[in-house]
Amino acid sequence: MAYEHILYEVSDKIATITLNRPDRMNAWTPTMERDVRHAMEASSADDNVHVIVLTGSGRAFCAGADMDALKGLDPNDIRRASNLPPFDMNRRPDWQTRYGFYPSIGKPVIAMLNGATAGIGLVHALYCDLRFAADNTVFTTAFARRGLIAEHGISWMLPRIVGHANAMDLLLSARRVASDEALRIGLVNRLCPPEKLREETYAYARDLADFVSPSAMAVIKRQLYEVPFQTLAEATIEANREMLVALNGSDFREGVASFMEKRPPRFTGK
Numbered sequence: 457m458a459y460e461h462i463l464y465e466v467s468d469k470i471a472t473i474t475l476n477r478p479d480r481m482n483a484w485t486p487t488m489e490r491d492v493r494h495a496m497e498a499s500s501a502d503d504n505v506h507v508i509v510l511t512g513s514g515r516a517f518c519a520g521a522d523m524d525a526l527k528g529l530d531p532n533d534i535r536r537a538s539n540l541p542p543f544d545m546n547r548r549p550d551w552q553t554r555y556g557f558y559p560s561i562g563k564p565v566i567a568m569l570n571g572a573t574a575g576i577g578l579v580h581a582l583y584c585d586l587r588f589a590a591d592n593t594v595f596t597t598a599f600a601r602r603g604l605i606a607e608h609g610i611s612w613m614l615p616r617i618v619g620h621a622n623a624m625d626l627l628l629s630a631r632r633v634a635s636d637e638a639l640r641i642g643l644v645n646r647l648c649p650p651e652k653l654r655e656e657t658y659a660y661a662r663d664l665a666d667f668v669s670p671s672a673m674a675v676i677k678r679q680l681y682e683v684p685f686q687t688l689a690e691a692t693i694e695a696n697r698e699m700l701v702a703l704n705g706s707d708f709r710e711g712v713a714s715f716m717e718k719r720p721p722r723f724t725g726k
């Protein structure tokens with residue numbers, strides 16, 4: 457598919473999706489929504505891709521919804537978009553939503569936050585599994601200052617990442633949060649000087665792509681997103697079930713063999 461508002465490339469087992477409206481701080485548009493969804497689906501289905509990186513071009517990650525698009529927004533568009541067909545029929549209905557498909561991608565998705573991250577841009581960053589940010593990045597939920605509410609699942613994701621009190625603060629005030637605070641409250645995993653962001657993010661992504669079992673990553677990711685719906689007993693029973701599958705898998709045999717033989721693993725994701 458020809459993308460209009462993103463760039464998409466796959467190299468060395470890493471897919472990179474770049475929001476690409478740098479002259480508009482990558483402000484979010486319906487076309488960008490279509491492109492990101494399609495590229496996420498493509499990288500999810502591509503066996504050559506082990507890790508996905510989502511980033512922005514220019515000085516921002518994403519300044520939230522484009523104000524021009526917001527000005528002309530027809531509430532019926534939202535109603536229609538909310539009835540999108542499910543992304544993955546095998547996942548819980550909780551995830552069959554407009555943006556909530558991220559957790560059902562069986563690969564780590566890393567947000568490489570190269571600058572301002574606001575509104576729907578922050579929502580997408582939160583749906584990623586890890587967030588690496590340039591230390592000059594500013595964050596804002598923005599919604600309340602535009603007269604909007606906690607959109608697109610951010611009321612579910614944000615407290616799980618930064619805790620209830622911090623989520624309440626960030627959503628009610630919609631204030632700008634500097635990167636040092638973002639790191640302190642766990643909004644981001646890692647801060648880097650802007651000129652080191654790419655190098656550090658891709659070093660981490662390459663480590664996952666080359667040395668970690670894809671099947672283990674898929675199951676661990678699923679476990680972590682399912683836990684909020686489970687009791688401890690259910691989580692443990694589920695872990696036992698997954699453990700039996702893993703012990704019978706070739707990635708487990710390869711993981712042990714490569715360690716014993718002091719060589720890099722050759723995982724097949726089975």
Ligand SMILES: C/C=C/C(=O)SCCNC(=O)CCNC(=O)[C@H](O)C(C)(C)COP(=O)(O)OP(=O)(O)OC[C@H]1O[C@@H](n2cnc3c(N)ncnc32)[C@H](O)[C@@H]1OP(=O)(O)O
Nearest residue numbers: 481483519520521522523524572574575576577598599602
């Ligand atoms: C369905 C709804 C979903 C949503 O996402 S609602 C939330 C929508 N987004 C926002 O409310 C965020 C608004 N923007 C900001 O708060 C700030 O900006 C930032 C924190 C993102 C960045 O701050 P800084 O680096 O200081 O840049 P700057 O001087 O505020 O903006 C630079 C230029 O970018 C334009 N711009 C910023 N955000 C948007 C946007 N979302 N849509 C369209 N244009 C935007 C500005 O107006 C300005 O332009 P000019 O240089 O001509 O004055």
